[in-house]
Amino acid sequence: MTKTIMLSFFVFFITLAHAQKVEFTEYDLDNGLNVILHQDNTAPVVTVGVMYHVGAKDEQPGRTGFAHFFEHLLFEGTENIERGEWFNVVAANGGSNNANTTQDRTYYYETFPSNALELGLWMESERMLHPVINKIGVDTQNEVVKEEKRSRIDNAPYGRVAYSTGINPYMFDKHPYKNSVIGTMEDLDAAELDEFKAFFDKYYNPNNATLVVAGDIDVPKTKKMIADYFQSIPSGDEVERVNITEDPIEDKIIATEYDSNIQIPLTALVYRTPSMKDREAYVLNMISSVLTDGKSSRMYKRMVDEDKIALQVLAFARSQEDYGTYLIGALPLGDVELSKLRDVMDEEIEKLQTELITEREYQKLQNKFENQFVNSNSSIQGIASSLATYQMLYGNTNLINEEIEIYRSITREEIKEVANKYLQENQRLELDYLPEPTE
Template sequence: MNKIILSSFTLLFLVFGSFIPNNKNHIKDKPTIEFTEFTLKNGLHVILHEDHSVPLVAVSVLYHVGSKNEEPNRTGFAHFFEHLLFEGSKNIKRGEFDDYIENAGGANNANTTYDRTFYYEIMPSNQLELALWLESERMLHARVDSAGIETQRQVVKEERRQRIDNRPYGSILEETMKRVYTKHPYKSSVIGSMEHLDAAEEKDYKNFYEKYYVPNNAVVSIAGDIDVETAKELVAKYFASIPKGKKVIQPNVLEPLQTGEVRDTVYDNIQLPAVVQAFKVPARGNEDYYATKMLFTLLSEGESSRLSKSVKDEQQKAVFVGAFPLDLEQNPSVALAFGIASMGVEPLELEAAMNQEYENVKEELIGERELQKLKNQFEANFYTQNSTIAGIAETLADNHVYGGDANLINTEIEKYMEVTREDIQTVAKKYLVKENRVTLYYLPKK
């Protein structure tokens, strides 16, 4: 749910580089990402990475609040605040937040997921203080008033129309998640419902802001052309006086064990049928997580992946087929597989072809060469994510929140390198089973 288009976000990552490793194929030779971290008295955790390769600095703030933290009758609040907190503050006039950044030669963005809301600025390094002031204003006294709420309510409703309601296959994730989960709040849409957006009142938004957008529920992560000691002083200057909020308790909902396949049909404004399959898998960092993630990369990453090569290219039963895990924080997480049928191909045929690829992975060990290719892909992704100051800032914050250890930025790749062919076969047999699956047929409306 990015504030601006994803391609711009990706372009920033590519342009504002940090380190480039000498040897991408040997993890043992990878450079260590050094960082300093500390916690202010108000509970704000701060992570600093110093890198003078480019005269830029990435300032990010991760709030540990996503759609899973919302009330069942007030969905979409975290995503709504992604927009609302650009409205300004007590000391920033309405609509001027972006102006400060653009006038300083910087760029900014934000995104919301099931588990977090993430804001960042990429600035010339001499504008570090400006970025910290802006983020402290957002945390301390943002404009949460009727004028901003009504403006952003219309913006978010229009975004929902464009991304979900009026886009072919746009509701796939929403329709799938509400069938995968029966109790856990992951069943709610990140963008929320029109009904809840209309029903919410100003007091509802103020309560949500005061509960979750507090220093003890946030991580400030800064990477780039900084002096660590100076950065510490500036962070203290702008954030230390912000009052600590009430302790935020993350939801602890036990999702009932699924004992049989869930099947359903969704009718959409589409021309070609689609098959959607959702498997419950381990949450981020849990046992089997790394092998499961490699399994779904094997199935779908690139044109030579199992699903693409067989179902799309050889059998020509799909014009598109893919799979990906959502990397959710709490158990169980979800991995999706979906295919759009070729003209004249029935959904049942496409489903059978996809299922056969799962059976192949369960029945036979993947080849050594295929495993090495997988490890090369993860290694490349590791370096891509951590070859930019923006990527480093985000990874440090994510690792602290989800893994409890920011240093996973240096060590987590080793967990992928330890995965064996047998591990991948084991998780395929464990999770790619009918009893662990939700299957949806997306069919054209009459």
């Protein structure tokens, strides 16, 4: 056996060991901060992450974009970290860092050599305890966010589909999911400095956060450092959660959007779906795989390979804390009419609604989701993010170990039932996403 093959087997078995079970310790500080520790001493690396239960859905009308804006603003500096030095401090200590925002939460993290664990904890406590929020920081990050919006949405092909800004306003009437995560520049430009400070005071408190430390740690020593840096941070008022129920979609919505960045149109069927916590959301993920995951999937084989009417097909669920959306779409090949693509997509949906998927398809599904489960728990950064997400948004941290059992228990009959329940023509948006017409 060659050294390369031996190394491949070694990596494979290490990955399986990670995937078998993620051990963790979970507790709360007196100020309400939820803490999750995962010890893995196989490599001298540690990730420190803090997830705050605040996202775009928590913003006030006329002030969209605040949650995402803070993802940028809170790297500006603190009372003890000079403005513009955050990234330099991390890099100088051999680390990396990032942050991301969704409709439901905001997550910040650093990955360091494990001997810099205390530095990571100190920096996150600084971010939580006393960041500097001033006009120069707000003005600077305002320009950064505008450029991000231009590059990712306004000037990116299919950007308003990828980021749902061209979809969610049709799918939600009452719920703030109708707004985009990045918000509008008009709202950010109109906001006063005191409004940014008030947003921080309301949401960036230990009792609205989960701290995760994963990697090469000593648990008792880590607990001591966490107490030293976070216990004294005062808790805030309890956050009132968004609790808005949407009326069901009962009549088909037909819409057209235009994009000057594309040459090939897209047609999409979009459905409103249940919370990420709902078992049916897991079933919809499996339906996506049946339809478009790989060259042997149903829509790919028929529309791309056999009928040659589509250049590309896609199906995916965007699950969230309160509701989700489910999109099935296709790009035409040549001059194929978008109506033809919709007809064929409907035929494939009808097959799911009237016939059980085959035993072979079912076994392939199980294999794919087993593989995804292994991969999701194969890195320290991934484990840290998953632990925080399962605790905060699902209310069950141990889903990091148990979620695969949900997929294993889903039956062919359930796939048929969920397709019938949610993929109905009168409950959807039919969106044609077209190139901007020329003069």
